[in-house]
Structure formats: C-alpha cells, structure tokens
Amino acid sequence: MTEVPNNSSTEKSLNFIEQIVEDDIAAGLHAGRVHTRFPPEPNGYLHIGHAKSICLNFGLADKYGGKTNLRFDDTNPVTEDTEYVDSIKNDLHWLGFGWENEFYASDYFEQLYQFAETLIEKGVAYVDDSTAEEIAVQKGNPAEPGTPSPHRDRPVAENLDQFRKMRAGEFPDGAKVLRAKVDMTSPNMQLRDPVIYRIKHAHHHRTGNDWCIYPMYDFAHGQSDSIEHITHSLCTLEFIPHRPLYDWFIEKLNIFPSHQYEFSRLNLTYTVMSKRKLKTLVEDGHVTGWDDPRMPTIAGLRRRGYTPASIREFCDRIGVAKRDNLIDVGLLEFCVREELNRTTHRIMAVLTDGRPDAQPLKLVITNYEEGREEIMRIENNPEDHEAGERDVPFGREVFIEHDDFIENPPKKFFRLFPGGMVRLKGAYIIKCDEVVKDDAGTITELRCTYIPESRSGSDTSGLTVKGTIHWVSAAHAVEAEVRLYDRLFQVENPAADERGFKDLLNPNSLQTVRAFVEPALIQATRSGSLTNVQFMRKGYFVIDPASTPDRPIFNRTVTLKDAWAKEQKKG
C-alpha cells in the first residue's frame, strides 16, 4: 500500500465518488473502464439540481477517460412526453455536454420482459391478483413484518401463463401485477415483494401501443444500467434502500454488476427543487412557464442570463457528499458575476421605478451650449482592454437616476446633492446648482454647470470628486423595458416550511420598469453581437427572447454587489 504523495498544493481534493472510482481503477475493476449515465425521466424540465448530477456524471467520465450515456427513464407512459425529451437534450447541449449514446429504458422493454419471465421460471416472481390497497396492507409497516399475499405461492406455470396473458392485454388496468418474491419480513420495505410490472393500457411516447404492461422504475433502472454496462451508477440518497433490490435482480438474473452510489441532492435557498412543485408553479400561473427567469430550471436560468460556464463552475464549487445541504443562492450569483464581470460590455442605462409613466431625473447643464453635442469614447470593459471602446453621445440634457440625487444627503453619500459635484462617467464633472420641483414638490429637474476642463481623458481641472454616476443623453436615449427579478420565495427554505409553498411566494419577484439606454446597446442587441451586458452600477442584464426591434426587453440576471445599500442598512 503505497500512497501517492499529494505534493501539489493546488491539486483539488477528491470527492467521495472520485475516491471510489480511483480505488476501482487501481483495483483493476472492469479493466479500469468508467462508464456513467444521466437518467432523467422525461416528465419535466431539467433544473439546477439536475445540473449537479449532470456535471458529476459527465465530469467523472471526462476526468477518467470514460463515457456517459443519456438514458431516458421512460417507464411510465402516462406522465412522459417528447416535449420533455427535446427540452432535456437541448438543455444538456446548452450546458456543454455531449453524450456517448442516447438510450431509452423503453428500448429495453422486450429484454426486461424476458428478465421477468426468467424470474418467474426461477420461482422468484409471481402474478398477484391483490388490489393496490391489499398489497399496501400486506407490506405493513417497517416496525413489523409484512404478510404474504394469498397468491405468493402460485405455481410457476400458472404465473407464466398469467403474465403472458397480462402482456396479451387480457386484463384491465390494475387487475394484476407481477411481484418479485423477495422477503415480506425484511426491515427494508423495498424488499417486501415489490411490484415489478403493472398493467397500463396507455400510449407510450416511443413504443406507442405495443405494450399494455410496463415495468416499474425499480425493475427497469438497475437492469438498464446493467444492459449498458454502466460501471458507476450515480443517484441521490433516497435510492439507497433500493440498492439491495437492484443487486438482488442482478444476482438472480446473473447480469453485468453495475454498482450504484448515492450522493445528496442539491437544495438552494429561496427556491424549490421538486419537479412536482415546479410544475404546479407553471400550471397555476405563478410563473410564465418552465423558462420563467425566476425558475431554477436550466431554461429559466438561461433566460435569466446565466451562462453554461457559470452553472458548471457552481456545480464544481458546491462539492459532492452525502449530508443534507442547503446551498446559499449567493454562491450561484457569485459564480455568474465572476464570469460576467470578465466578459460583458458595460453600458449605461437609467432605470426608473415601476410606475408606467415614470420618468428619469433630467439634468440640464446650463453652461453647455444649446444644440451642442459631443461623442465620448468610453471603454467597454475595464477588465478586458481588448473589448475596445464605444461612442457615447453627450449633450446639454442628460438623464440620471433618482437614486443618484438626494436633496438632504446622509453622511457618506457621495453622489449628487445641491451644491455637490460628481463626475458623469466618461464625460465631465458637474456641479448641482438648482433643484426644480413641480407643484406637488416632486423633483423634476436638476440645473447644473459643467467644468469644461474636466473632460474625461483630458482632465486639467485638478478637481477630484468622490462620486461617478452613469447617465444617458436625453436626446439620444432609447427606451427599453427592463425586468428586475428577485428571489421567487420569501423564505430561505420553502420545502421545510409548514406553510404551503404557494403561500411563501415573493410577491415582488418581478418588477417591470422603463429604462433609458445608450443607443449603442440597441444597435448591438439588434445585430446580435451582445447578449449579456453590464448596466453600469446596476447589474448584469440579458436581452430577452421576447424582445422586438422596437421594443427591447432586458432581464436582470443579478445585481452588482452594492456596498452603499449595505451601508444604508446599518442605519
């Protein structure tokens, strides 16, 4: 037993599954072959929890020179649909993964049927006429042993005959089931003669009406792994008690010994991960669809502006273990900010509040010649000088945000206030001389003077100001719709709350506002050269697919970190 010295301090430690794989390779198991699979049921859209599993399965194969199959677990025809098959494949590609084989559990229906006959012939499976309720009673509860079905000792020949008649469609739904004869007294409920085939006269998305009996998940999943010679079958913790059953089938059938390993599923703060709950949100109209930017689905994150690399980075950082966890959504946000900071162009956009007639704050530069116009050259990304510069028109009237002016500023406020100075980003330093209000006392306009010598890039004014704010030339501003998204739920862990999850929704998870943006942004988004951008000082935004040329829509991916907001909270 010699230990490979871990002499590189930058080397990442292995998670427990990687340890297992490395041990298996070292032991020569399956000749060092690593073959994983990602096995979604096509009955819903992929979410960030699936992304964890995807990154694990594909990442493992990639790391150890193996392969990964995509296999749709489609054993329940009434809940599954090709719509979901397509969306799953699309999301997988988008995340950046390609699969070795595209398989379906339904590809194995005939083989699985034969497996079932084999078990019958071996005397370890039987046709049971009991109703679902009767079977539940027979199983009993974990504290005491179950009781055998009256049909448990049916002769092999009769079982075979009955099972063939089930396949032939001679019985209505629910009339009979095939059960594995394992152990009605097992403390593991999964082993108390589980149902392995049921009658469902239903149309299947792939096999059509070929079958009226369908294998249960437990009779399809492990054997599918085995058929595909999957070496490491990874799934979440709740399937731990099923593993002895899979091993039992493999042993009775004498087929390839795939081994299952279980890890804990991902939970994220302020959202839900259950497919059923997500489906409810969609069906009840709490969100606009599976791809609503508030949803933790891959489609939702994509529309929200998350990138594949940021999601993969997140999955890498959260790790893989067996303890229950609740990951701070802030980590996901960190990952996307980290990438977008590096890659996106900066654009100035002045946002208003949610009122439909909301106006930005107009700033008139009284000593700037009427009708004069300058083009400011502003760098696109201070993190990437290769990103170049863009032209930004400047004039006598500009829009700024109401938040950037306070008549009676608190301490440490270094934006604009009466008599105060700020720099207009990429342009001049200005001084606020006068506040204009309407009859209701609402501030409608700021009258300012600019310092001609302070032009950005050739500043000889000698002035230094504490604040720089963003702006848009009133004469050139283009109106856009901006959707500000916030967390979907108002509590950290909706799944653990005794209240119904629908009562915990954040009523302010979406705020739609008018915005006035640089003309350059509209040109760029029309040409498709920009998708993700940073609105300076506001956050990262992405063009929404529902945009039209004359009605651009931007979704906020995530805000920038906001030290001022934090300062204000301190009071």
Place this chain on the structure above:
RNA sequence: AGCCCGAUAGUAUAAGGGUAGUACAACAGAUUUUGGUUCUGUUUGUGGAGGUUCGAAUCCUUCUCGGGCUACCA
C-alpha cells in the same frame, strides 16, 4: 417504532491516526472615473459523554440531533 444514511465556522466542502485548511458570506482597510472589480487583513468550527492510542475530526461504544424508507411514481 424497525432498518438505512448523515453530523467539521453563518453556508458548503477538505484533512483517510500526526499543524483543522479552502471557497462563499460577514467584518475592517487599501486601490478605483462603476459604492463594481482587484488587493490586504480579521472573526467564526470538529454535536455530547466515555473508550483505544504517545497522539483522535478520523477508530470503537453510547447518547443526541437531522434526513430517508412504509406509491400498481421516479
């Protein structure tokens, strides 16, 4: 209740009998034409009790706590 899985800073995740480390978060400061970025520093941890050992987060016992299982769903 029976069986199974788990427990390391606020949240995650390492340390495989020998210095409890990393990331995010938080806090403080520096830099900054984004209150962004970047940089520096700081705070915070082995669930309890026994045992084995020169030495225990790690091995053993036990308790406590959290989670899972009792679908003709997956």
